[in-house]
Amino acid sequence: MxxxxxxxxxxxxxxxxxxxxxxxxxxxxxxxxxGACQISQLASKNKIDTEFIDLPGTYSLYPKSMDxxxxxxxxxDPKNEHHPDVNIIIVDASNLxxxxxxxxxxxxxxxxxxxxxxxxxxxxxxGVKIYLKxxxxxxxxxVVPINARKKIGIGNLKQAILNVKERENKNSFVDIKNLxxxxxxxxxxxxxxxxxxxAFQIACNYKTITxxxxxxxxxxxxxxxxxxxxxxxxxxxxxxxxxKAIDQLLEECVEYPENSKNNSLTQKLDNILTHPxxxxxxxxxxxxxxxxxxxxxxxxxxxxxxxxxxxLSQFVANSLPEGALNSLIVDGxxxxxxxxxxxxxxxxxxxxxxxxxxxxxxxxxxxxxTDKLLRGFGLSGRSIIPLLSGAACAIPAVMSARTIxxxxxxxxxxxxxxxxxxxxxxxxxxLLISMMIPAEQKWFIFNLQGLTMMxxxxxxxxxxxxxxxxxxxxxxxxxxxxFVMEMPTYKTPDxxxxxxxxxxKVKVFLIDAGKIIxxxxxxxxxxxxxxxSSKFDEIERKYQNTENAEVVIASEKLExxxxxxxxxxxxxxxxxxxxxxxxGISLITSFAAREVFVGTMSTIYSVGDADNxxxxxxxxxxxxxxxxxxxxxxxAVALSLMLFYAFAMQCMSTLAIVFxxxxxxxxxxxxxxxxxxxxxxxxxxxYQLLS
Amino acid sequence: xxxxxxLKLGTKAIIDSFSDKELALKLMEMGCLPGEKIHIERKAxxxxxxxxxxxxxxxxxxxxxxxxxLVNEIK
Numbered sequence: 187m188x189x190x191x192x193x194x195x196x197x198x199x200x201x202x203x204x205x206x207x208x209x210x211x212x213x214x215x216x217x218x219x220x221g222a223c224q225i226s227q228l229a230s231k232n233k234i235d236t237e238f239i240d241l242p243g244t245y246s247l248y249p250k251s252m253d254x255x256x257x258x259x260x261x262x263d264p265k266n267e268h269h270p271d272v273n274i275i276i277v278d279a280s281n282l283x284x285x286x287x288x289x290x291x292x293x294x295x296x297x298x299x300x301x302x303x304x305x306x307x308x309x310x311x312x313g314v315k316i317y318l319k320x321x322x323x324x325x326x327x328x329v330v331p332i333n334a335r336k337k338i339g340i341g342n343l344k345q346a347i348l349n350v351k352e353r354e355n356k357n358s359f360v361d362i363k364n365l366x367x368x369x370x371x372x373x374x375x376x377x378x379x380x381x382x383x384x385a386f387q388i389a390c391n392y393k394t395i396t397x398x399x400x401x402x403x404x405x406x407x408x409x410x411x412x413x414x415x416x417x418x419x420x421x422x423x424x425x426x427x428x429x430k431a432i433d434q435l436l437e438e439c440v441e442y443p444e445n446s447k448n449n450s451l452t453q454k455l456d457n458i459l460t461h462p463x464x465x466x467x468x469x470x471x472x473x474x475x476x477x478x479x480x481x482x483x484x485x486x487x488x489x490x491x492x493x494x495x496x497x498l499s500q501f502v503a504n505s506l507p508e509g510a511l512n513s514l515i516v517d518g519x520x521x522x523x524x525x526x527x528x529x530x531x532x533x534x535x536x537x538x539x540x541x542x543x544x545x546x547x548x549x550x551x552x553x554x555x556t557d558k559l560l561r562g563f564g565l566s567g568r569s570i571i572p573l574l575s576g577a578a579c580a581i582p583a584v585m586s587a588r589t590i591x592x593x594x595x596x597x598x599x600x601x602x603x604x605x606x607x608x609x610x611x612x613x614x615x616x617l618l619i620s621m622m623i624p625a626e627q628k629w630f631i632f633n634l635q636g637l638t639m640m641x642x643x644x645x646x647x648x649x650x651x652x653x654x655x656x657x658x659x660x661x662x663x664x665x666x667x668x669f670v671m672e673m674p675t676y677k678t679p680d681x682x683x684x685x686x687x688x689x690x691k692v693k694v695f696l697i698d699a700g701k702i703i704x705x706x707x708x709x710x711x712x713x714x715x716x717x718x719s720s721k722f723d724e725i726e727r728k729y730q731n732t733e734n735a736e737v738v739i740a741s742e743k744l745e746x747x748x749x750x751x752x753x754x755x756x757x758x759x760x761x762x763x764x765x766x767x768x769x770g771i772s773l774i775t776s777f778a779a780r781e782v783f784v785g786t787m788s789t790i791y792s793v794g795d796a797d798n799x800x801x802x803x804x805x806x807x808x809x810x811x812x813x814x815x816x817x818x819x820x821x822a823v824a825l826s827l828m829l830f831y832a833f834a835m836q837c838m839s840t841l842a843i844v845f846x847x848x849x850x851x852x853x854x855x856x857x858x859x860x861x862x863x864x865x866x867x868x869x870x871x872x873y874q875l876l877s
Numbered sequence: 878x879x880x881x882x883x884l885k886l887g888t889k890a891i892i893d894s895f896s897d898k899e900l901a902l903k904l905m906e907m908g909c910l911p912g913e914k915i916h917i918e919r920k921a922x923x924x925x926x927x928x929x930x931x932x933x934x935x936x937x938x939x940x941x942x943x944x945x946x947l948v949n950e951i952k
Binding site: 245288425457460465550554557675 | 906910923924937
């Protein structure tokens with residue numbers, strides 16, 4: 187464990203390599219990273235299996251957010267399933283004073299500890315001298331100098347883990363028992379073997395410990411009120427005394443050079459990067475680069491994936507005997523798999539950029555310059571990257587909202603990100619705009635088709651901001667929003683960290699969201715390829731002797747499939763929007779992914795087009811309204827349909843990732859309902875006004 | 878005594894106390910302790926949040942948070 191920006195994750199990667207598992211801590215969405223490693227004992231050559239846990243970065247044991255609460259619970263509740271045998275406290279040597287606040291707190295808990303002194307070589311070259319032996323003696327724990335980035339000292343650290351001793355520490359840094367002796371004794375009676383400081387920590391924060399029973403908490407309640415214990419006051423006293431002890435310790439153990447360090451490079455960079463004009467200009471440039479990467483660079487790998495998937499499905503389709511199993515594997519499972527893997531390049535690109543921005547220290551500057559703009563809308567400076575990358579794809583965007591420390595701001599960001607016009611809406615818009623507006627039509631010098639397209643991107647952005655603003659008032663949060671954070675000095679990115687971030691995010695998506703996506707694709711496949719068998723037989727018989735009838739058969743089968751039946755049964759509901767049952771079917775199938783809409787429409791409007799020679803646009807344009815005999819796709823219908831796609835939550839992958847990121851069905855369900863309602867309302871108003 | 882926001886950019890001061898008990902804890906554990914030297918390093922383009930320099934590193938915070946830090950200007 188350690189402070190944010192102390193090199194904790196880099197050390198974790200150096201220790202465990204690719205043997206990592208990422209999950210959530212039970213009940214909340216805080217990344218739980220567990221990694222394994224074998225340490226060989228020098229003397230006996232025995233290999234010892236060790237498991238490492240990467241705890242969320244924190245400045246003290248007192249929890250202020252969900253992330254920090256995890257570190258507190260793991261360390262202060264001995265019954266916690268992750269309570270460690272050895273604590274490795276990583277300390278940034280160039281920021282010793284502040285790092286030691288947390289470190290001495292953990293040492294005072296009296297569990298076995300090791301202090302890993304990171305970036306030791308850096309500060310030595312700055313002329314700072316740390317007397318390690320003395321520091322070790324004063325702290326009472328082993329101190330191992332390391333450089334996590336350069337993998338220096340990792341071997342020594344591993345040996346120190348094996349050699350760590352249970353120690354009865356002589357003195358605590360802060361004599362906490364002196365502050366409230368009776369209270370600590372009473373708590374120690376309740377919780378066996380708790381050290382003085384551990385008892386004090388429990389007294390301050392027992393309400394947040396999820397493992398404690400109601401009974402224990404009631405007992406603690408009465409102890410607290412009996413001793414008239416006021417946590418806040420004593421915590422403040424403790425912190426002041428702790429820093430005094432640290433000051434004294436540093437005076438003895440560390441020698442600073444006369445002219446202390448200056449971060450002139452960081453200052454110069456900040457003069458530019460947080461400048462009112464250059465700062466925003468550079469940030470826009472960075473955004474543009476990210477957008478380019480996620481939007482167009484990822485096109486090539488996506489195409490390769492797309493081709494390989496279709497080759498795979500063709501291969502399987504040809505090599506398996508025809509029938510239901512063939513169809514299930516090809517159209518259900520492989521198609522679903524393809525729908526998942528296709529997102530990997532976008533996720534990889536976005537997180538490569540985010541990891542670089544985080545690692546260099548630029549991300550905190552982005553928050554710094556954009557915080558004021560977004561705060562009024564219930565978002566924070568950290569929401570800007572998820573929000574704007576949502577314009578390429580909501581899935582990596584929702585995942586990237588994890589960098590928002592405040593729960594409420596994170597939820598709001600996740601809830602509105604899918605309103606941004608993602609790449610999958612593009613084919614739908616392109617088709618419908620081309621039907622609604624003639625290509626040559628101009629408004630002054632602008633091409634009207636292009637303008638409409640831009641308008642729909644704007645609609646996405648504006649509605650996202652407005653909904654965020656509404657949610658600010660609706661969502662209640664007990665967690666207070668803090669913006670106090672460090673602006674670390676700029677560093678060159680650590681490419682290993684970037685690499686591990688990409689691997690981790692891709693893995694999380696493929697495994698956690700992938701399971702749900704595969705399940706939904708199989709259901710969708712079953713709905714659209716099965717129907718009452720008598721109907722299906724009838725269609726087969728009807729075209730038995732017709733040549734080249736595959737397309738027509740496919741079309742009629744889709745009509746009488748369960749998806750078709752659902753499409754027809756929802757027709758009364760969607761009729762006020764100007765939609766018929768054919769569009770109803772497309773709405774259902776495009777839940778797999780929005781772009782499926784185009785394919786489904788093409789299949790379903792193939793009735794009576796035996797040669798399948800017309801383009802999809804011609805098919806739709808020639809479709810007549812059976813009652814009036816006029817073209818069915820009037821501008822009103824097309825606009826209504828486009829608005830529906832702008833707002834509706836038509837993407838199972840996004841829902842799956844929102845489920846994963848919020849750890850439950852509550853938020854994805856709310857999101858699905860509010861977006862559907864919004865879509866229905868917008869389409870209804872548009873159609874009724876125009877038709 | 879002033880609050881931190883009333884300081885001019887770059888003017889050095891010493892932290893005296895805090896007006897918000899809960900925030901005080903968070904600020905103290907991040908190194909903002911009574912008696913420490915502090916100054917405003919820079920302001921965000923829209924004037925809020927601000928970046929402060931304290932014991933060799935830089936923290937950013939919103940104005941509302943900085944207002945809870947009471948300081949004495951060094952003359």
